Amino acid sequence: MKALDRWLKHIEAGRFEAVWAELPARYGYEAVRVFDVHGGTAELAYALGGEGEKLESLAMLAQPWQGVIGQAFANRDILQVSDYAAHPSALPERKEHVRSLLAVPLQHADEDLGVIALLTHSRSHPGLSEEQLTELRILRGILSAQAAARRARAQLERQRGLVTFMDAVHRINRLDELITMLFRRLAEDIGADAVGINFVEGNSLRLVYGLGSETGTEPSIVGEAIVPFEKETLTYQVLSSGEPLLVGDITDPNAKRRYPSRIIVAEPDEDDGGDDEFELRSYLGVPFQSRSTRGVISLQSGKPWRYGVEDVAHMVALAEVLGYAIEHLRWRGLERFARRLGQLHQWRTTDEREVFTQMLLATSEVWPQLGAAFYLREDEATFRRVATTGDQTKAPERIESVELHFDQPLVFTSYHKLPDALRPLWSSEQVRGALLLPFGEGFVWLESASGFTDWDLRMARSMLHELRPYAERMGLHTRLAREAAMDPLTGVYNRRRLEQRLARMVSLASRHGQEFSVAVVDMANFRSVNNRYGHLVGDRVLARVAKILKQSLREEDEVYRLGGDEFVIVLPQSGRGAGLRAARRAADALARDPELQHYGVHANFGIAVYREGDAPEDLLERADREMYAAKKRGLVVLEEPSGE
Structure with a gap:
């Protein structure tokens, strides 16, 4: 395994080409080709050997899931082909240059990340030994983990950029400022040769277009044009379907038959010159809509797929943010609505709770009510209360297992007609009816002593047109913030989310006597994994540990990454006995895992149960001490508390 050790050092230092250059000689091949998969394209990243082959034909492989490489992706394993020309999946245009081929697909979860192809041109290859295949599979796992981590970091940066974009919307006053900011966001996140925003204006489209580059150069607003809104355009197809449209290669005959449409292109000014022109190959169009307008954002590239x-x-x-932002600009002129709904101009405050409270107070201008509550989605199965008025001040802080699939308001005339999950909201016998207003990632609950009628439903539908952009903006912001609270390496919650969760649990326990415990988990022998195999393997081990912990625990238990190789488990409604059972269950699952056994990694646990007066840091410190005590005695977890 000396070669693996050497390659790991190269990978950690970012010297991937040093690894790829060794592969042909190491495994008896004459050439190597390395491709990065992005979208529907495999782009050539490295090539060595293979005299006479025109690499230009390999620079961009549209739809790499065809041929032998496609079979390797489908099999999710290394594929050896000793006689390429005789293989049923061989591509005709490649038979002249390839005698034998070995394809190493780089994959993580269900995602294809890249492929390494080893080739011979002058002779057939006899095939690799089992020992060589084992070594190559280990390298494949390391490179796949590294590529997945790189892609996860890029996705996190996209999410952070989207949150920044949403916040910046409130500092702009003109549509051209919004478009410039959107072009900049697209250039940083995706990249395109051209960007277009099409606004529907009657029977015409107002096209605002910009030119950029695939290297991330910020597109500039080249100009605007009014063009006919014709059915023979891809823009019309996107708007009529209401769904995104992705065309991998406009020039492909199959694409031409399926999309016999043209792309709207404004005539360039003479001053633009010809340098910015490109042959259009890829198209991505997404519809957007606000109350006052609708249209399509499109990206265009000279690269296929x-x-x-x-x-x-x-x-x-x-597109969601753009729709909200356009409505935000329009909102400044809606004085009539502001007078009707009183203090709704305060929606632009940066205090989220105040925003939601003002929304509830605005509804009281329309409907006399006993009280109101605003709930916002916290995770897939939970809604969190963010604001209340009137009798709803004692509404439950959380509603569990609520699945909202409503596009329109709903009226409930009695407690017995409510879904079970919503029954805790019915506050008293005085209530004669309730109105639920769904708002994207949340809902408003209104109660009345006289009930609600069909007229109230019609008013609610009208109100939603005005309220929805603001509520959905808050819901979208919350969803993105939730994603940003995840640890991208392991897929569990991060330390910041842990601090927030423990503060909430301590508050509930001190006020209502709710019992809970925490477990600190330390991965013993993990440092030696990093030292011997490198941080990429260590990262893969941490991700594996996190997955096993989540699978071994109850649905209501939550796993957090504290930092390094330490995790924390929060166990609601659990005393020491339940905490010990959870620790043993998790430890057994970790000990049975073959991969962790291979690296000699096991876990030590420390349990701490909430005691009156505890702060979050007290719990963590006590659990940490127990964990180290168990580790010192060679135990998984202490049966009895240490020093309490």
Whole structure:
């Protein structure tokens, strides 16, 4: 394994080409080709050997899931082909240059990240031994983990950029400022040769377009044009379907048959010159809509299959923000609505709780009510109370297991007709009816002593058109903040989220006597993994530990990464006995895992149960002491508390 040790050092130092250059000689091949997969394209990143082959034909492989490489992706394993020309999946244009091929797909979870292809041109390869295949599979795992970590970091940066973009929306006053800011965001996050924003204006489109580059150069607003809104355009297809449209290669005959449309392109000014022109290959269009307008954001590239599913998801999020931002600019002129709903101009405050309270107070201008509560989605199964008025001040802080699939307001006439999850909201016998207003990532709950009628429902539908952009902006901000609270390496919550969670748990325990405990988990022998195999392998081990911890615990238990190789488990409604059972269950699952066994990694646990007067740091310190005491005695966890 000396070669692996050497390659790990190269990888940690970022010297990937040094690894790739050794592979042909190491495994008896004549050439190597390395491709990065992005969107629907495999882009050539490195090539060595193979005289006579024109590398220009390999610079961009559209749809790399065809041929032998595609079979390797499908098999999710290394694929050896000794006689390439005779293989049923061989590509005709490659048979002249390839005698034998070995494909090493780089994959993580369900995502294809890249591929290493080893080739012979002058002779057939007899195939690798089991020992060589084992070594190559280990290298494949390391490179796959490294590529996945790099992509996760890029995704996190996108999310942070989107939050920054949303915050900046409140500092702009003109549409051209908004468009410039959007172009900058797209250049940093995705990259494009051209960006277009099409606004529907009657039977025409107002096209604002900019030119940039695939290297991330910020697009500038080149100009605006009014063009006919014709059915023979991709813009029309996007708007009529209401769904994103991704075309990998406009020039492909299949694409031409499926999308017999053209892309709207404004005539360039003479001063623009010809340097900015490019042959259009890829197109990504996403619809956006606000109460006052609708349209399409489009990205265009000279590279085929430039955009992928992750780009579509990011564009959809940007389109949501754009729709809100346009409405935000329009909102300044809605004086009539502001007079009708009183203090709704305070929605622009930076205090989220005050924003939601003002929204509730605005509803009281329309409907006489006993009380109101605003709930915002906290995670997939929980809504958190963020504001209340009237009798709803004692509404439950959280509503569990609520699945909202409503596009319109709902009226409830009695307690018995409520879904079980919503029954805790019905506050008293005085209530004769309730109105639920869904707002994107949350909902408003209103109660009345006289009930609600069909007229109230019609008013609610009208109100939603005015309220939804602001509520959805808060909901979107919360969703992004939730994603930013995750540790990108392990997929569990990070330390910041732990501090917030413990503060909330301590507050509930001190006021209502709710019992809970925490467990600190330390991975013994982890440092030797880093020292011997490198940090990339260490990162993979940490991710594996986090996954096993989550799988071994109850649904309501939460796992956090404290830092380094330490994790924390928060166990609601659990005393020491339940904490010990959870620790033993998790320790057994970790001990049975073959990969952790291979690296000699095991866990020590320390348990701390909340005591009156405890601060979050007291719990963590006590659990940490127990963990070290168990570690010193060679135990997984102490049966009895240490020093309490």
